[in-house]
Amino acid sequence: MRDCHRMKKYRIDKSKNIGNVIFVVEGGRPETGGTELRLLKKIFADILGYEVQELRRGCDEFIGHGVNPQYRVFALNLPKNQLTQMTDDALDTLYARISGEFGIKPEDCPIFYLYDRDYLSYKPNELRGKYVEKYTDPYSNENGDIGQLLLSYPAIESYLMSCLQDDTYKQLFFLGKELKPELDRIVFPDGSAENVDLHQKIVDRVFTDDMCEAENRLIHSVTEMDKGLQAVGLGDYDLDNLAPTLLNIYDKQQEKYALDKAFSLISLVAMAFLELGVIVECDEE
Secondary structure, rough: OOOOOOEEEEOOOOOOOEEEEEEOOOOOOOOOOOOOHOOOOOOOOHHHHOOOEEOOOOOOOEEEOOOOOOEEEEEEEEOOHHHOOOOOOHHHHHHHHHHHHHHHOOOHEEEEEEEEEEEEHHHOOOHHHHOOOOEEEEOOOOOOOOOEEEEEOOOOOOHHHHHHHHOHHHHHEOOOHHHHHHHHHOOOOOOOOOOOHHHHHHHHHHEEEEEEEHHHHHHHHHHHHHHHHHHHOOHHEEEEEOOOHHHHHHHHHHHHHHHHHHHOOOEHHHEEEEEEEEOEEEOOO
């Protein structure tokens, strides 16, 4: 259990044997990949030193980053963005590619689904009933449902904001398209960024080539997630049983939307780093 009465201190463990890990993410552009794919490449290959095999939407071949075949992260796009397109057939097709080309059994790997809350893409209660309640464990839950859904409220940009700013959970936004200009302003305060491949440039700027700073920002994202959960009474979570936390934060955000017509900036992406053990608690000095 996490002690919700004090903020935890964290460190990065680059020696962790993560085996093979699968991330299925939204976004995705054949030419450059999307924000999520770029993010996974920067974190797992550039910062942590693992191998990342990326399969972009509409592409026939995997793109490799780093060389570490003992510890691979597979970053995959489905044919379409919404969770409603995450059918068994679509997933089986992706997993068959991994099995056929790398000899990996997906059923033996932890699987994470990284998606935006994206309020306008789902019918009332559809997201909660069909996905949040179902996908709660990176291996499988008691019903045999494989994979864990980690939402970003309202969008993946919340995660990037949490790498840079303090108390991001206090900021409210309805949609990702409203949050993106604010993130652009923070990352490029002089307005120097061109719109071409802006998602790549933002991720690269957040996770700078300065390794010390990049690692600090990675750790900061976990601390910000903890603060956001603690603010709504969910700071005491159990990494071995996250189902209650995943469902409760969804309900808390629904309450927030009912009151303010917007969501608190909280991303659960960092939960995967804790579950994989690449970021761990450390004793306070």
